[in-house]
Amino acid sequence: MKVVVNFDLCESNAVCMGIAPEVFEVRDDDFLYVLQEEPAEELRGKVEEAARRCPKQAIAIED
Amino acid sequence: MSPIVVVGASLAGLSAVDAIRGSGHDGDVVVLDAAAELPSDRPPLSKQVLAGTMEPAAAHQPLANRLEELDVDLRLGCRVESLDATALRLDLRDGTSLNASGVVVATGATPRSLPGPSLQGVHVLRTLEDSLALRADLLSGPDRVAVIGAGFIGAEVAATCRELGLEVTLIEAASAPMVRVLPVAVGSFVADLHRDHGVDVRLGVGVEGLVADGERVRGVALADGTSVDATVVVVGIGVVPDVAWLDGSGVPVGNGVTCDETCLAAPGVVAAGDVAEWFNPHFGERMRVEQWEHAIEQGAAAGRRLLAADTDAVPFPSVPWFWSDQYDRKLQMAGRPAATDEAHVLEGSFEDQRFVVAFRRGDRCTGVLGVNRPRHVVQARMRLTESLDWAPIEELLA
Numbered sequence: 001m002k003v004v005v006n007f008d009l010c011e012s013n014a015v016c017m018g019i020a021p022e023v024f025e026v027r028d029d030d031f032l033y034v035l036q037e038e039p040a041e042e043l044r045g046k047v048e049e050a051a052r053r054c055p056k057q058a059i060a061i062e063d
Numbered sequence: 064m065s066p067i068v069v070v071g072a073s074l075a076g077l078s079a080v081d082a083i084r085g086s087g088h089d090g091d092v093v094v095l096d097a098a099a100e101l102p103s104d105r106p107p108l109s110k111q112v113l114a115g116t117m118e119p120a121a122a123h124q125p126l127a128n129r130l131e132e133l134d135v136d137l138r139l140g141c142r143v144e145s146l147d148a149t150a151l152r153l154d155l156r157d158g159t160s161l162n163a164s165g166v167v168v169a170t171g172a173t174p175r176s177l178p179g180p181s182l183q184g185v186h187v188l189r190t191l192e193d194s195l196a197l198r199a200d201l202l203s204g205p206d207r208v209a210v211i212g213a214g215f216i217g218a219e220v221a222a223t224c225r226e227l228g229l230e231v232t233l234i235e236a237a238s239a240p241m242v243r244v245l246p247v248a249v250g251s252f253v254a255d256l257h258r259d260h261g262v263d264v265r266l267g268v269g270v271e272g273l274v275a276d277g278e279r280v281r282g283v284a285l286a287d288g289t290s291v292d293a294t295v296v297v298v299g300i301g302v303v304p305d306v307a308w309l310d311g312s313g314v315p316v317g318n319g320v321t322c323d324e325t326c327l328a329a330p331g332v333v334a335a336g337d338v339a340e341w342f343n344p345h346f347g348e349r350m351r352v353e354q355w356e357h358a359i360e361q362g363a364a365a366g367r368r369l370l371a372a373d374t375d376a377v378p379f380p381s382v383p384w385f386w387s388d389q390y391d392r393k394l395q396m397a398g399r400p401a402a403t404d405e406a407h408v409l410e411g412s413f414e415d416q417r418f419v420v421a422f423r424r425g426d427r428c429t430g431v432l433g434v435n436r437p438r439h440v441v442q443a444r445m446r447l448t449e450s451l452d453w454a455p456i457e458e459l460l461a
Contacts, residue, residue, distance in 0.1 A: 013386050013395070014437035015356065018444055026438045052081075053359055055106060055386065057125050 002038050002062040003047060009058035016050035016059060023047055066091035066136070067369065068153060068163040070143050071305075073102050074355065075336025076169030077126040078362025079369070080133050086370050093161065094135045095153075097142040098190070101127055102171075106355055108194040109219040110388055114226060115198065119191055125359075148313035148329045165369040168309070168320050168334035169362065172302035172353065177211070182273060184280040185296045188216050200295045201227055208232075209283045209293035211270055213240035215387055217299035218253060222389040225260050232263040232291045234270060234283065243301070244385070244396070248406040249420060249432055252413050253389070260390055265291075302353065304338045319351045324378040326365040335365035345380035345451070346399055346429075354385040382447045384440075392416060395437060397444035398430025398451075409460035410439060419443070421456050428456040 003023060010032050016024035017032075022043060025033045039047060044061075051059040067083060069076045072094050080092055096102065103122045111117035130137060142156040151163045174187035184205075186197040201208065201224065208224045210217045213235035221233045233240075239250025240257075254264050269286035273296065282292045304319035313329055315321040320334035322341035328334050334341075336358040340351040352361070364379035371377070386395045400422035411418030411434075419439045422430045428451055431443035439460060446455050 011388075011393070012437050013393075014441040015384075017438070018384075018441040021445075026441065028438065030435060030437060052125065053356060054125075055355060 001041060001044055001047065003034055003036070004060045004062055005032060005034055006058045006060070007032070009056045011056050011058075013055050015053050015055060019050040019053065020046035024050060064090055065151070065162040065164040066093045067165045067167065068092075068161060069094045069135075069167040069169060070146075070153070071167075071169035071171055071336070071338075072096035072098075072137060072139070073169050073171050073336055073358065074104070074124055074126075075171070075339075075358040075362035075365070076167060077124060077130075077133070078359045079167045079169060079333075079335055079366035080135055081126055081129070082363035082366030083370060084133050086367055088370055090164070092133070092135045093163075094137045095141045095143060095155075096137075096139050099140045100191075101137075101139065103191040105189075108191060109188055109216055110223055112191070112194045113188075113198050113201070113220065113223045119195060122191060143308050145308060145310070146312040146314065146332075148332050151331050164331070166332045167362075167365055167369060168314070168328065168332065168338060169336050169365075170305035170308070170338050172304045172319075172337040174298070174302050175300045177270070177273060177298055177300075179273060182275050182280040183278050184294050185273065185298065187298050188220060189302070197295075197297065201229060205293065205295040206230065207291070207293040208295045208297065209234060209291045210297045210299060211283065212299035212301070213237075213253070213264075213266075214243060214299055214301065215241065215385075217297065218257070218389055219387060220297050220299065221257055221262050222260070225257075225262060226390070230263075231261075232265060232283075232293065233257055234265045234268065234285065234291065236267070236269045238267045240264075240266075242402055245432065246400055246402055246404055246406050246422060252434070253394075255413075256389060256392060256416065263291075302337065304351070306338060318349075325368045325371075325376040326361060326379050327368055327376065331369070333365035333369045335361040339365070341379065343381050343399075344378045345382060345448075348399075350383075350399060352381070352383045352399075354383055356385070357381065357383050382444055384444055393435050393437065394432065395440040396430055396432040397440055398422065398428070398447055400424075400430035404429050407457075409457065410436065419460055421453075421460060423453055426453050427451045428453045431456060431460075
């Protein structure tokens, strides 16, 4: 699983960080950082949930 | 077996379908919506679409491109006349009926309008069509736009109009903007933010009526005897849940559809989104939440509830969350403070226009609001999801 964020769309709402803090972190500079671009399979549910609830639909999962 | 029928192809309705499919249900699912087209995603309608920085076609709901995968029988332009909740039968406006094995009510809400005849230049904002109609009027170069109501819609529209270079008067009957969701101290910050950007903000004054010039609006008469000249007027005075079709259905209705803590309104009938009032066990109070992410969460919870046996049903606890973009500020809030809760600024300051404020009621934290502080708000939300205790929030943000 590969996590791809479209940073042109991302508005740093940080919803993803609330769902999968292992993978997504919005830092003090208000930018989103992807901590693991290829997270372990057991995080798939959380990452999918984060993608679903992103207000800008900026997160994609490539298998 | 009869299909599950979802009334409303909104974010909440489609999210329910997503959860129903995600739970492995492979029976028929029918989605009905009175609109001729799939409802658009709403957040950009008062911002990017209105400003012209996003193509209208791009404002589609998150699940719109997964309809095929969700395998739904989508029937647009299909209005439900009534429901018999005992028989689980829906009567449609086209004269046909539909038997259901379960019903998801996700009909959303309709904007309130001002009494009186409809006038050209007067707008509400709920649908893509509304947004495009308002945009067309804004592009005609009005001398001034009057925005009635400083809630989410009003505040965001005022900001977008200023960014388009238009003169704006923002009129609010309450003493501060966004009072339905924010304690007054923070509402005052929002008022100042708009004043800083050149908005003529009028607080604590009601609207007497619209002033017309023939068919066209020409201004707004205020209760204090003054008036505002404006050839475009945006009315953002809240919404009414769409429940009229449930009259006599057997589904309890009050402030929207009355649900239990599992989002169940009657046997075989669940509700979600703007239309649903449920008992939120996390806060110990009934609430109806008109927020984007809530529609996704509650839609999913309602979908799962519909499939569950009564003995397996689980409550839907929620710490609601919203964001609102106004100018270059991003307001985000987790929780559900009351107007009277104490507001404690725990990080930053109003002067910096970058801060975190937590709301306190006794030993409880009822919400955390951040302005350009997304990380703090999401972390606070995670804590609030565990418990509403004040101390851990103070510790987190100190």
